[in-house]
Amino acid sequence: GDSETAGAEAGSGSITVGFSQLGAESGWRTANTESVKKALTSANGFDLTFVDAQQKQENQIKALRDFITQDVDVIAFSPVIETGWDEVLQEIKDAGIPVVLVDRTVDTTVEDPFATWIGADFEQEGKTAGEWVAKNAPDAKVFELQGTLGSGAQVDREKGFDAGVGKQVVGKASGNFTRAEGKTAVEAALQTYPDATLIFSHNDDMALGAIEAIEAAGKVPGEDIRIVSVDGVRDGLQALVDKKINYIVECNPVFGDQLAGLIKKVAAGEDVPKKTIVQDQAFDQTTTQSVVDGRAY
Numbered sequence: 583g584d585s586e587t588a589g590a591e592a593g594s595g596s597i598t599v600g601f602s603q604l605g606a607e608s609g610w611r612t613a614n615t616e617s618v619k620k621a622l623t624s625a626n627g628f629d630l631t632f633v634d635a636q637q638k639q640e641n642q643i644k645a646l647r648d649f650i651t652q653d654v655d656v657i658a659f660s661p662v663i664e665t666g667w668d669e670v671l672q673e674i675k676d677a678g679i680p681v682v683l684v685d686r687t688v689d690t691t692v693e694d695p696f697a698t699w700i701g702a703d704f705e706q707e708g709k710t711a712g713e714w715v716a717k718n719a720p721d722a723k724v725f726e727l728q729g730t731l732g733s734g735a736q737v738d739r740e741k742g743f744d745a746g747v748g749k750q751v752v753g754k755a756s757g758n759f760t761r762a763e764g765k766t767a768v769e770a771a772l773q774t775y776p777d778a779t780l781i782f783s784h785n786d787d788m789a790l791g792a793i794e795a796i797e798a799a800g801k802v803p804g805e806d807i808r809i810v811s812v813d814g815v816r817d818g819l820q821a822l823v824d825k826k827i828n829y830i831v832e833c834n835p836v837f838g839d840q841l842a843g844l845i846k847k848v849a850a851g852e853d854v855p856k857k858t859i860v861q862d863q864a865f866d867q868t869t870t871q872s873v874v875d876g877r878a879y
């Protein structure tokens with residue numbers, strides 16, 4: 583495109599990218615944003631317009647339409663929920679701008695809606711969490727602390743977890759992937775599901791909110807109520823080392839360089855794989871303080 587922002591500073595040969603990040607709801611998201619910004623620099627050949635949607639789909643749709651108006655070379659976005667994108671994706675397609683999906687996925691009737699997607703295997707993350715529960719807490723009654731309802735991360739983690747140990751789940755509620763809402767949801771759950779002995783939290787931030795709620799109720803997190811979580815941000819790993827969380831399945835947010843490589847290829851019209859899965863690991867309570875201290879985010 584001929585975006586006016588691709589001026590002297592970025593150099594005339596740079597790739598203009600509009601990136602719509604869904605929000606800043608978690609430590610994971612902050613690390614992901616940093617990684618993306620660090621990779622899509624003018625020194626690396628990019629002219630980036632970055633917009634934070636504050637977890638509101640309407641803000642994201644507006645940002646995407648602005649990118650069409652700017653006629654950027656590539657649109658990248660991390661969709662807050664899976665559905666509701668048909669119209670704007672069609673508009674982007676009609677404008678001939680390639681889409682790179684980041685982190686979360688879409689559910690759309692538009693044909694061939696994106697060039698490529700990079701992110702984690704959320705279903706596998708849920709499955710791995712469920713395998714830990716099946717092995718280490720087969721009698722536990724589970725409260726499932728869900729992420730943003732309708733998001734790929736919530737839908738698929740729940741699918742993977744419930745496929746294995748769904749019978750152990752006694753209740754569910756969403757904490758919208760934030761610490762504050764995770765705390766509120768668990769305060770309520772302690773009343774509604776007093777028999778729950780384990781929480782499966784769809785991310786670390788909500789797990790940290792859960793710890794606050796459990797301690798406020800005079801119970802011991804990690805013992806009276808065990809916690810299994812997803813992400814592996816430093817605060818989460820610290821709680822694991824402190825024995826307040828029992829197990830964490832990693833979701834790795836640091837893939838800015840891989841994303842930059844994909845965007846370059848897409849902008850050049852080269853072939854790219856339809857999906858790139860970011861590799862994850864898992865952490866149990868044998869994790870040491872040095873792992874926490876060495877964590878970059």
Ligand code: AHR
Pocket residue numbers: 607608609610611685686735759784785786787812813833
């Ligand atoms: O989509 C990835 C998820 O979104 C992360 O696990 C969570 O922390 C974030 O809010």
